[in-house]
Amino acid sequence: MVNFDYKQLLQKNINNKEKNVVNELYGSLLNGYINQDTIVTNDQFGPRLLNNQEGSSIWEQIKHELLTCENYTFAVAFITDSMVSNLKPIFKDLSRRGIKGRILTSTYLYFNQPAVFQELLKIPNIEVKIAEVDGFHQKGYIFQHQGYQTIIIGSANLTTNALMRNYEWSLRINSLDSGDIVDQVRSNVELEWKNASNLTNEWITSYSFTYKKNYKQSLQYQELDSENDTRIIKPNQMQKDALEQLRLLREKGKQRGLIISATGTGKTYLGAFDVKSTDPKKMLFLAHREQILEKSKESFSRIIGGKKTDYGLYTGNSRNKNAKYVFATVQTLSKSNHLSLFDRDEFDYILVDEVHHAGAETYQKIMNYFQPKFYLGMTATPDRNDDFNVFKLFNYNIAYEIRLPQALEEDMLCPFHYVGISDYTFKDNRVNEAIDSYNNEKGNHKNEQKIVEQLSSQERVKYILDQTRYYGYSGDVLHGLIFCSGVAESVSLAKELTRQGYPSKALSGNDSEVKRRSVVKNLEKGIIKYIVTVDIFNEGIDIPCINQVVFLRNTNSNIVYIQQLGRGLRKSKGKEYVEILDFIGNYKNNYIIPVALTDDSSYSKDNARATTSMEPTIGVSTIYFERVAKEKIFDSIRQAKFDSMRNLRTVYNEMKKRVGRVPLLQDFIKFNSIDPVILSNKEKNYANFLIKMGEQINISDYENKILSFLDVELLNGKRRHELILLDLLINNSEISMEKFDEALIVKGGFKLSFYSGLKMYDLGGLRIDRCQAI
Incomplete structure (x- = not known):
């Protein structure tokens, strides 16, 4: 057994930053490989498994290491254009700072496309080489920091799927430059680097020829996004949820429903799925542009099926009034001589696309004329700068809302x-x-x-x-x-x-x-x-x-x-x-x-x-x-004046339109709107803000002071123990400190043990020895 005293390293002629690194590395070594109960002041250097699960993104770790390193080397078999695109702005900024990088890759299985190599040539301060060894399948990322190296090694190639989507296993380890693991990895990479070919335009031309010959073989290994069979389109999970909410709306006897869905999330398909499920006698699809109608007609036909004659346009150029599914422009249908050709109850399902335009006289004329069993409105932007209230038009029945980040997370876009x-x-x-x-x-x-x-x-x-x-x-x-x-x-x-x-x-x-x-x-x-x-x-x-x-x-x-x-x-x-x-x-x-x-x-x-x-x-x-x-x-x-009264009045009025009443503070959280603290702090409490907005709020001077106190002490939610205490007091008239301490451990992950021996507790200025509801 080797008896190693790490403190000998601290005697060397190194600066304070490097001494801190040695200390932290030693503690992390004990914590990661010997005993995880070792007390480490900062375990940033400890070994860590990265697997793209919650809080363990390989991409985020690589991004962090790149932005803090002195130089870097990637040894990866497979590279995709998508991931190179993600890295380009980072590589560009690193180049401006004089930080150089190397990429060692391969032609293994002809996965890497010639275009990817062409993109790599654009990147400044990066040297790229092609490994000549057969079966090159490495996946390692090496980052040189001041006095130490970080290595990420495992199953992840330089692809979007591997670094951001897939359930991978990659191990991040740190070592001093003199560490054996660093020496092993470095020696291996340097050997392959020495024997590798330089990436040049001539090399790419030659590779392109052989790539085309082997293209079919390479397809089975490509990480291309799979698309559903275009002949059979099925609703995704979010569309299924929306369809269920629309069904429940109708079940409750509601005759109008509103879908708020980010651009590109499949609103038209969603509408087609809902129309298919209700099987109306006759349907009207209303939009303000003929181009929208033509594409919507095609989408409905793909979803619902049936004869071509079931689908017809009613526009300035086409007057197919008798089709089962009529797609009409607002400009044409709103004219009295056209509108009068239809019975008021001719359509039992009417879908209004881009319904935020429905405040226009032409839309109102059509919607006031027809009496369908169900109106569906669809829009990506219900909050408008005009005075029209689309929420009121649909009786505040928001069936479903799909926001942009949610749609991106769900891979809808x-x-x-x-x-x-x-x-x-x-x-x-x-x-x-x-x-x-x-x-x-x-x-x-x-x-x-x-x-x-x-x-x-x-x-x-x-x-x-x-x-x-x-x-x-x-x-x-x-x-x-x-x-x-x-x-x-x-x-x-x-x-x-x-x-x-x-x-x-x-x-x-x-x-x-x-x-x-x-x-x-x-x-x-x-x-x-x-x-x-x-x-x-x-x-x-x-x-x-x-x-x-x-x-x-x-x-x-x-x-x-x-x-x-x-x-x-x-x-x-x-x-x-x-x-x-x-x-x-x-x-x-x-x-x-x-x-x-x-x-x-x-x-x-x-x-x-x-x-x-x-x-x-x-x-x-x-x-x-x-x-x-x-x-x-x-x-x-x-x-910027985020909390200017002009901005706050706009936000408030938008929320009032959405809910159809004086909004509660929780409404702003529920509908992903402004931080309620901003509204309340503007005039010391929310009641005062409502008065400023012109609402009739009657409160006494004492009630106003209580609200102001709650605003300062509780609304910001930063002192968690106060919120936990308040939650307990809502359902209990009296709480002992023992019960409070238990709740803090369970709900907050902390306790007030540092107050032991004291009879009085000072929690954010509120002195208590027994908590009572007032």
């Missing part, structure tokens, strides 16, 4: 890879200031023409294209959508993009339906690379092939931002993800970006900062802000 990029900076700072002013004023500016020329200048467009080329897209052909600030800008950008080799077309609300369809078809066919738009494609347009969305304008509304983000979230064959590139300038509303990406309506600055700082993963969708872009967002958050 195509994952997104979001990168916040700092926008191009001109050498003349006066130009930058003018552009910022133009964007912050929503495009209204006296020097608009000059600013448009700068925004679409050769140097800025080149900068934009450099970023879009580096970050890329999923699939073989680019299908891009660019959002900018104004019509003139969109036209000028499209011309310059085309001139620089990326054929593009501008579209705005001024363009006809015929032109829109033509341009969309050209994008789908790959004839053009980008559609540059301003105020259309927020809703109702379905272009599943879009694999890159570019934001080149200020964000003024999280509703609009989510709508535009959603244009790329529809699943499509051959599309594993959509690349979202957000060019962030010095805009006062930048704080909306982290709020919108996480669908966070809490109005909490802490949440917005946390999203920007932590860059959370949602399902397998990733968020990353380049350093300068992150600083601009932080600056916007600092200056």
